[in-house]
Amino acid sequence: MSDAIQNEETDGRALRSERSRQKIVDALFALVGEGTVLPTAKLVAERAKLGIRTVFRHFADMDSLFEELANRLKADIQEWLRYDIPDGTxxxxxxxxxxLRGQFYERISPYWKAGEAxxxxxxFLTKNHQSDTPKLRTNLINWLPELKDVSQEIMDALEFTTSPEAWHRLRVEQKLSVKRAAAAMRIAxxxxxxxxxxx
Structure with a gap:
């Protein structure tokens, strides 16, 4: 067999593997978005229309799959993470x-729950969580530059009351509607x- 034919076969296998991986990422993104916190390989295989052995082969490197899911989600949520300073009192x-945070937390809710689990x-998820926390603080200060003058304790309290953890408690543990959860977060x-x- 010539080198050219071998290279074509290698390229073909790599392309098929990448397509399978993309189907798996698509299936995971859809299943988690629908509320399946811990999708099994069987569920993913059924949604992706792939053999379960193919899914298991890719599942062996879950961190890279989580990274692809995170990148997909980040591309989807940029509209809620503005970094320019808005006008108004x-x-x-x-x-x-x-x-906007309420809308943002609702959008990411199923992915946030899956990530926590x-x-x-x-x-990857541990490092991603650690890097996201200061980004939310930066987002707060961009919206309210006046926060630069408050004490660390006030900033800590505001970060917590406007966090995804607080939203999760209001919506899931306290079973509040979006409207009531938003009102409670505002009062806090x-x-x-x-x-x-x-x-």
Missing amino acids: VSERLDELLR QRSRSD ALGVLKGHLPD
Whole structure:
């Protein structure tokens, strides 16, 4: 067999493997988005229309699959993570920030739950979580530059009251509607900031 034919066969196998992997990522993204926190290889194989052995072969490197899922999600949520400084009073900017955060947390909710369930077993998810936390703080300060003048304790409290963990508790543990969860988060944030920022 000539080198050219061998190279073509190798390229063909690599292409098929990449297509299979993409189908697996698509299936995982869809299943998790529909609320399946820990999709099994069998479920993924059925959704991807692939043999279970193919799925197991790719599942051997779960961290790289998690990374591809995270990249897919990040591309999907950029509209909620603005980094320019918006106009308006502190109260107006806080209201808009919390409105967008509510939409953002609702969008990522199934993926956040899945990530929390898998984080202790995944180096990638652990590092991703650690890098996302300061990004949310940066996002807060971009919306409310006045926060640069508040104490660390106030900033810590505001970060917590506007966090995905707080939203998860309101929506899942307390079983609040989106509207009531948003109202509760706003009241909590205003309580933290009262007397520390201008209106």
